[in-house]
Amino acid sequence: MTGRVEHKIAIVTGAGSVGPGWGNGKASAVLYAREGAKVFAADLVLEAAEETRSIIDQEGGACTAYQADVSDADAVCGLVDACLNTYGRIDILHNNVGIPEVGGPEEISEANWDRLFDINVKSMYLTGRARLPHNVFCADIKHNLEKEIIENIAHDKNWTGGHPRMF
Numbered sequence: 001m002t003g004r005v006e007h008k009i010a011i012v013t014g015a016g017s018v019g020p021g022w023g024n025g026k027a028s029a030v031l032y033a034r035e036g037a038k039v040f041a042a043d044l045v046l047e048a049a050e051e052t053r054s055i056i057d058q059e060g061g062a063c064t065a066y067q068a069d070v071s072d073a074d075a076v077c078g079l080v081d082a083c084l085n086t087y088g089r090i091d092i093l094h095n096n097v098g099i100p101e102v103g104g105p106e107e108i109s110e111a112n113w114d115r116l117f118d119i120n121v122k123s124m125y126l127t128g129r130a131r132l133p134h135n136v137f138c139a140d141i142k143h144n145l146e147k148e149i150i151e152n153i154a155h156d157k158n159w160t161g162g163h164p165r166m167f
């Protein structure tokens with residue numbers, strides 16, 4: 001490994017995996033750690049984040065597992081606050097979370113459409129907003145971030161259900 005993100009602090013959302021083996025979030029978190037970053041691994045399912053932390057631990061890297069729903073504004077504020085309390089800053093925000101919803105307008109209910117956008121799209125707004133310098137959206141966070149990298153990973157097919165007639 002080449003230490004490309006040596007000493008950086010990386011939040012990875014959806015850092016676990018829904019199934020056995022490797023998902024994008026788990027693989028990204030482990031790769032950040034292999035490249036020298038300290039990883040703040042957030043997931044809706046704590047056990048999934050813990051599994052990723054365990055892999056990183058076994059490889060000698062640094063990782064903290066944290067439970068949060070990234071579609072929930074308060075939970076996202078808590079996530080950013082917890083990362084800052086643990087590691088002092090955030091250099092990389094890797095918005096990995098994305099869920100699929102199969103079907104076209106006839107099949108996808110309005111409630112599921114809203115849920116899809118809350119998880120796949122609003123989550124990027126919430127995480128981006130929560131780590132803004134001079135944050136006024138999260139009461140407890142007092143920090144001033146200077147420079148960071150934001151990666152938004154969720155697949156565009158997740159927004160449309162992959163259906164050719166959705167837009």
Ligand SMILES: NC(=O)c1ccc[n+]([C@@H]2O[C@H](COP(=O)([O-])OP(=O)(O)OC[C@H]3O[C@@H](n4cnc5c(N)ncnc54)[C@H](O)[C@@H]3O)[C@@H](O)[C@H]2O)c1
Nearest residue numbers: 014016017018023024025043044048069070096098154155
């Ligand atoms: N895995 C692939 O082969 C693949 C290929 C192309 C694109 N993608 C896209 O990459 C993104 C992530 O893929 P993945 O493989 O990491 O997915 P995954 O389905 O394995 O999910 C990763 C984690 O996200 C967590 N999660 C789900 N909803 C959450 C929420 N509201 N808050 C916090 N965590 C939540 C899950 O608990 C899970 O542990 C998705 O948008 C997916 O469509 C994946």
